[in-house]
Amino acid sequence: MKQELATYALARRVCEACERLRPVKDYTMRKIRTVFGTVAVKNPRWMVCQRCFPHFSMAFTVLGEICPDRATPELMELTARLGSMLPYRKAAELLAEFLPIEPTESHQTARKRTLTLGARLEDQSLRQERESPPLACERTQLELGMTNDPLREFVVSIDTAHIRSADQKMARDFEIVVARCGRGGRGMPPGHYFATSNTSQREMRARTLQALQFEGYSGNYHLDIVGR
Ligand SMILES: [Zn+2]
Known part of the structure; x- marks a missing residue:
């Protein structure tokens, strides 16, 4: 460090x-x-x-x-995760039990870190919302009334690809997620492609939702990534 x-x-x-x-x-x-x-x-x-x-x-x-917090991001995240699941006092006790942390770190430290990270996450999601405001094509979905219209269906295909580094000494291999999101089945325009190197469920869910919204999907719930 x-x-x-x-x-x-x-x-x-x-x-x-x-x-x-x-x-x-x-x-x-x-x-x-x-x-x-x-x-x-x-x-x-x-x-x-x-x-x-x-x-x-x-x-x-x-x-x-x-390093804005006088604590590393790892420690901030660990404290905040515990702080969001347990009473702050319990979270602080657990941290003190397993980590060589300063005796001055109390439940107030746990509380402060949890709230700081929470506020930051909220800021971040607000910023993302501002940067991708609802699109006009979202209305299209509401206007589609015919039950057999193939465009009623949203199709998402997700795959992961293992990228091998050309020079093993220079860089590590890594995995990326590639996905396609469109409407209707075969013969319809392919829709949007997206890729991300963050293969966490959370990121995949966020990116998929973003792509779906871009295609006109107007809900924002009941989206599960299955199989990872
Ligand atoms: Zn200069």
């Missing part, structure tokens, strides 16, 4: 305009909670580029950009 953060901080030290390194203001230490205990990491402050902005002497930190 130290390396990851140091790499990120270094990448952010490069001035986007002239591609040279920004000067260092100072280094402080910052404690980050992880599932393996607390880790102290260097928290550098970079100055704004003196070549591009010679009259400014502002400094900024960058660790907060990728």
Whole structure:
């Protein structure tokens, strides 16, 4: 993790305009909670580029950009998952039982993390909704009255493909989901294709629903991904 953060901080030290390194203001230490205990990491402050902005002497930190919670995303998620299923006090006890975490982490920590992540998830889904507002073609579904109209049917085909890396040393193999979503059966236009490298049920469900909505499906429930 130290390396990851140091790499990120270094990448952010490069001035986007002239591609040279920004000067260092100072280094402080910052404690980050992880599932393996607390880790102290260097928290550098970079100055704004003196070549591009010679009259400014502002400094900024960058660790907060990728680690905004002073806890790793893994620990945040674990705490939030437990916090959403159990009373916060119980969740905190469980974490303390199994993980080498600080004694200062109480049920209030569990509560705070759960609510923080919950709010973030809600923001995210609101943003997604805003970015893909209901489409005009959603109305089409409501207008289709004939029972034997093949366009009444939505057809979704989902398959997974294993992608082999051309160079085994350079990259890992990975799996992607490829899918097609259209209306009507054989002989009808193929509809939309989509692919995702996130093969979790949750992601597949979200992407399928998105594709269905694009095709004019107006419900948003009773969609189960079966077989994974
Ligand atoms: Zn510059």
